[in-house]
Amino acid sequence: MRIKYRNSIEELNRAVFSSDGNKAIGPFNTDTTLIYKTLKTNVGSAYNKHTGMFTAPVAGIYYFSFFYHAGGAHPVTVSLIKNNELIVMAHDHSTSHDGADNGGNAVLLQLQQRDQVYLRLGANTNVWGNNVVTTFSGFLLRQLIEGCNFNLN
Amino acid sequence: MRIKYRNSIEELNRAVFSSDGNKAIGPFNTDTTLIYKTLKTNVGSAYNKHTGMFTAPVAGIYYFSFFYHAGGAHPVTVSLIKNNELIVMAHDHSTSHDGADNGGNAVLLQLQQRDQVYLRLGANTNVWGNNVVTTFSGFLLRQLIEGCNFNLN
Amino acid sequence: MRIKYRNSIEELNRAVFSSDGNKAIGPFNTDTTLIYKTLKTNVGSAYNKHTGMFTAPVAGIYYFSFFYHAGGAHPVTVSLIKNNELIVMAHDHSTSHDGADNGGNAVLLQLQQRDQVYLRLGANTNVWGNNVVTTFSGFLLRQLIEGCNFNLN
Secondary structure, eight states: OOOOOOHHHHOOOOOOHHOOOOOBBBOOOOOEEHHHOOEETTTOOOOOOOOOEESSSEEEEEEEEEEEEEESOOOOEEEEETTTEEEEEEEEESSSOOOOEEEEEEEEEEEEEOOEEEEEEEOOBOOOTTTSSSSSEEEEEOOOTTTOOOOOO | OOSSSSHHHHHHHOEEEEEESSBBBBSSHHHHOOOOOOOEOOOOOOOOOOOOOEOOSSSSEEEEEEEEETTTTTTTEEEEEEEEEEEEEEOOOSSOOEEEEEEEEEEEEOOOTTOEEEEETTTTTOOOTTTSSSEEEEEEEEOOTTOOOOOOO | OOOOOOHHHHHHHHHOEEEEOSBBOOOOOOOOEEOOOOOEEEOOBBTTTTTTTEOOSSEEEEEEEEEEETTTSSOOEEEETTTEEEEEEEEEOOOHHHEEEEEEEEEEEEEETTEEEEEEEEETTOOOOOTSSSEEEEEEEEEEEEEEOOOOO
């Protein structure tokens, strides 16, 4: 069968991913990278299910979203990190009265090739990990071409 | 007027949708498909507001997200289903102390043409349906061309 | 360096944005526009960080998402408004037992050029604004070409 639109397919091979966890996670006494073992869609392996890192295959604008479910007995802090920079976060307090908490966040991010994006579970917090409720998704929205100026403000 | 970019417009005609409900829903004593009657954007009728089914018009990578609001007196389970397979879910416990619960989830999904995606409300759970708070959105991110191999892992 | 794909880059210049707040917000005794001062990504300045308005640079299908964190002592109502029309909303009750609330929503919207989209905090409600937890993102998914008919239902 003929392959049409080859360029956009190669881009796809490298950049679309979606992932979710499959076990209870935390609390730990230190910040911990969330690693999603069960991948719904990870064309091209941009997401590494051994390290939990999404590595940008090309420079571009990416959209990331994450959602968690967590028991209420511990607080929750889930941070989306770009390299070593905190980008967005979702957190909740512990409570003895509310059995569970849900949260999430999303962001558009301009990434350079090889930038790394991952989720970090805060020290002494927990999420309920299984392969459907605590999830992490991301995709390349538009590729950027080197040498162009963008007005970032 | 001339139609430019005809291919991408035809794709749009068939695949972009967004929807939301407009009535209180559940609890029922069995799993129930959520049907969103009020559509903000449903170009090409990929979403059927009589059956609640989104039918993929073409093979591709799709992004889906949903959000709910629900009274705290009953638990909540909202599952995103592809054909008969559970993909992602959001749920919450009942509570006598917290008046209401919010939740949601999102996923990237590789669909074949005619795959069906819908939301299922779990037995004995409820969501607060009105035309702005409990919502379901989805769009085609990239079309896939038959005959190509993708590394899905 | 050569600029490839010039059309899609110009589109990018005008339409991709992501934003988040950086201070505690509300409660006020009237509805108030949320203004996000810290922008993660706002290529082309479609989002005005002085007015809080996203102005559509071209007619098209846009995807918007927002997330908030809020203390439980006050209710929360965050509405996504298109011009003067309520599109989607997230809200929560006040509670003396649950320390904090998280919520959000998302929608696909067909916009005409110069349509304005923004978030409105409801009277007597509050969100916890800082530059990572309460966020607003949006992007142009597909540009529409004038003179085409779409089946909106």
